[in-house]
Amino acid sequence: MPETELGTGVLVVGAGAAGSACAETLRDGGYGGSILVAGRDVDPPYDRPSVTKQYLSGEAAREETYLHPPGWWAEHDVDLRVRTSVTALDTQARAATLSDKTVVAFEHAVLATGANVRRLRVDGGQLEGIHYVRALGNADTIRAGADDAERIVVVGGSYIACEVAATLTARGRSVTMVAEEQLPLSRGFGDTAGAYFRDVLTSRGVEWAGGDALAAFEGDEHVDSVRTASGRSIPAQTVVMGTGVMPDVMLARSAGLQLGDTGGVRCSARLETSAPGIWAAGDICEYDSVLHGRRLRVEHWEVARGQGAAVARAILGSEQPYDDVPYFWSDLADWASLEYVGPAARWDREVVRGSVQRGEFAIFYLDGGRVAGALSVGRGDDLELARRQIADPSLPVEF
Numbered sequence: 001m002p003e004t005e006l007g008t009g010v011l012v013v014g015a016g017a018a019g020s021a022c023a024e025t026l027r028d029g030g031y032g033g034s035i036l037v038a039g040r041d042v043d044p045p046y047d048r049p050s051v052t053k054q055y056l057s058g059e060a061a062r063e064e065t066y067l068h069p070p071g072w073w074a075e076h077d078v079d080l081r082v083r084t085s086v087t088a089l090d091t092q093a094r095a096a097t098l099s100d101k102t103v104v105a106f107e108h109a110v111l112a113t114g115a116n117v118r119r120l121r122v123d124g125g126q127l128e129g130i131h132y133v134r135a136l137g138n139a140d141t142i143r144a145g146a147d148d149a150e151r152i153v154v155v156g157g158s159y160i161a162c163e164v165a166a167t168l169t170a171r172g173r174s175v176t177m178v179a180e181e182q183l184p185l186s187r188g189f190g191d192t193a194g195a196y197f198r199d200v201l202t203s204r205g206v207e208w209a210g211g212d213a214l215a216a217f218e219g220d221e222h223v224d225s226v227r228t229a230s231g232r233s234i235p236a237q238t239v240v241m242g243t244g245v246m247p248d249v250m251l252a253r254s255a256g257l258q259l260g261d262t263g264g265v266r267c268s269a270r271l272e273t274s275a276p277g278i279w280a281a282g283d284i285c286e287y288d289s290v291l292h293g294r295r296l297r298v299e300h301w302e303v304a305r306g307q308g309a310a311v312a313r314a315i316l317g318s319e320q321p322y323d324d325v326p327y328f329w330s331d332l333a334d335w336a337s338l339e340y341v342g343p344a345a346r347w348d349r350e351v352v353r354g355s356v357q358r359g360e361f362a363i364f365y366l367d368g369g370r371v372a373g374a375l376s377v378g379r380g381d382d383l384e385l386a387r388r389q390i391a392d393p394s395l396p397v398e399f
Contacts, residue, residue: 007105008036008079010315011096013086013251014112015039017048017301018282020067021308022110027076029316033107036079038086038098043136044068048301052163053331056139057171065136089255091275108277108315111252111265112308115245115283115299120155124217130239133164142240146173149237153177153226155214157184159330159338161242162197165206166332168240176207176234178214178226188343189375193363196356196377200336209234245299247284260286264297269321270314271307279314281307290321291391298343300328325387339380341387342373351399354379362386364399371397 010026012019015037023035039045046065054060073080081098088097089109096104117132119125129149131142146152146168154165157179169175181187183194184201198208213229217239226234252265258274260266264286271279271287280287282304286297303326310322329339336359347365354361362382365373370393374386389395 005103005105006036007034009033009107010035011086011104011106011109012037012112013089013096013109014114014282015041015045015080015082016112016114016282017045017067017304018112018114018285018308018311019110020045021305022112022281022312023076023078025309025312026315027078029312031312031316034079035077036081036104036106037073038081038084040083040085040099041135042083044070044073044080044082046136051136051139052133052160053167053333055136056143056164056167057333058143062136086251089251089278091255091257091278094277108279110308110311110315111257111273111278111280111284112282112304113248113251113284114304115247117241118244118246120214120241120243122214122216124219124223127217127219127223128221129219129223129237130217130241132241132243133160134245142168142238145238146171150174151176151235152238152240153234153236154240154242155179155226156242156244157181157186157210158242158244159185160244161240162201162332163330164240164242165201166204166335169201169204169206170333170335175205176209176236177201178209178212178228178234180211180213182211184208184210189340189363190347190350190365192350192352192356193375196359196361197332197336197338200332200359204333204335245283247297247299249284252280252284260295260297262286262295262297266295269323270319271311271322272314279311281311287322290323291325294345296326296343298326298328300326302328323391325390327387336377339376339383340373341383341390344373347372353382353399366397369397 045067050065085099152175186194215229216227218225247264258266265280267287269288283299289296344365349366351364360378362376362379371389376383
């Protein structure tokens with residue numbers, strides 16, 4: 001195919017939460033230039049949390065997960081190109097090459113390439129019936145496999161793994177979770193919260209096999225069991241891997257942009273990369289946080305949307321640093337919902353308000369006497385208190 005050339009005011013690389021929010025905010029802010037959004041996914045921007053919740057459960061149709069109705073993009077004069085990757089980025093020439101060989105000249109570029117699933121190198125990993133979860137298409141195959149499976153194993157103790165286990169169990173499936181950590185969600189929230197979420201899961205029928213890492217998958221062509229480090233063999237006709245993601249910085253690296261300490265793209269407090277006029281948002285963005293006094297990278301859909309909007313405001317001329325307090329949430333079917341602000345990289349004290357036993361509580365994570373993060377289950381007022389204290393360290397910490 002011969003190369004063609006076109007120009008755009010803003011090139012958004014990635015059609016996820018961050019890229020969509022950037023385009024929306026640009027138009028809402030009166031930006032009159034052209035906008036091109038290129039995303040490798042087969043779908044237009046969608047509500048990614050639905051992948052492990054409403055869409056996986058079958059409660060939401062595919063189109064119901066889309067962030068905008070089909071006509072929104074054309075109505076707002078945004079050139080949305082799905083199934084389209086950016087294969088090369090020239091920061092000096094201000095030009096990018098798309099997967100269809102089109103060369104796009106741009107004034108500003110926004111890298112919102114998201115993340116790729118972390119694939120484990122484990123014996124038997126090539127067997128059929130082993131699924132990673134990231135996109136709507138993954139949910140389709142997981143649902144189909146789960147409906148034909150007598151037993152399902154979910155690997156991992158993260159919130160993605162917990163969401164999948166809860167959703168599939170609520171659909172009537174028999175699910176066992178295998179994880180290195182002793183308690184689910186404990187790596188980010190500690191043992192008090194981890195014990196609560198374990199009890200929520202197990203009381204609804206999920207089997208929790210914590211403190212026992214994955215060793216191998218067993219079967220001929222299709223997986224039929226999971227072997228753990230302790231030697232236990234757990235029957236499974238479907239396996240879902242909830243083992244985390246890695247920021248997709250391949251394009252940024254090949255373009256010569258500076259990378260950060262956590263594997264993301266190094267950005268200023270305004271989310272600008274080492275190349276002026278080129279920005280990053282979402283899972284790849286490692287920025288200088290004016291609130292935390294350190295570089296920060298947060299992987300969550302809500303944070304990605306906030307950063308996409310912040311980049312748009314910067315392109316529109318705002319000099320304000322990105323100073324949102326990172327927030328995210330998770331639902332375990334309709335069993336429990338959590339909200340969190342932070343993030344706390346470390347803490348030396350936990351303060352619990354409310355009752356963990358009744359499932360209505362907040363945990364404040366303190367580092368050196370200051371609030372570094374807070375988890376809430378049904379106590380939104382406490383979460384707002386923590387948000388204010390993180391945003392303004394001069395406020396007294398009182399419980």
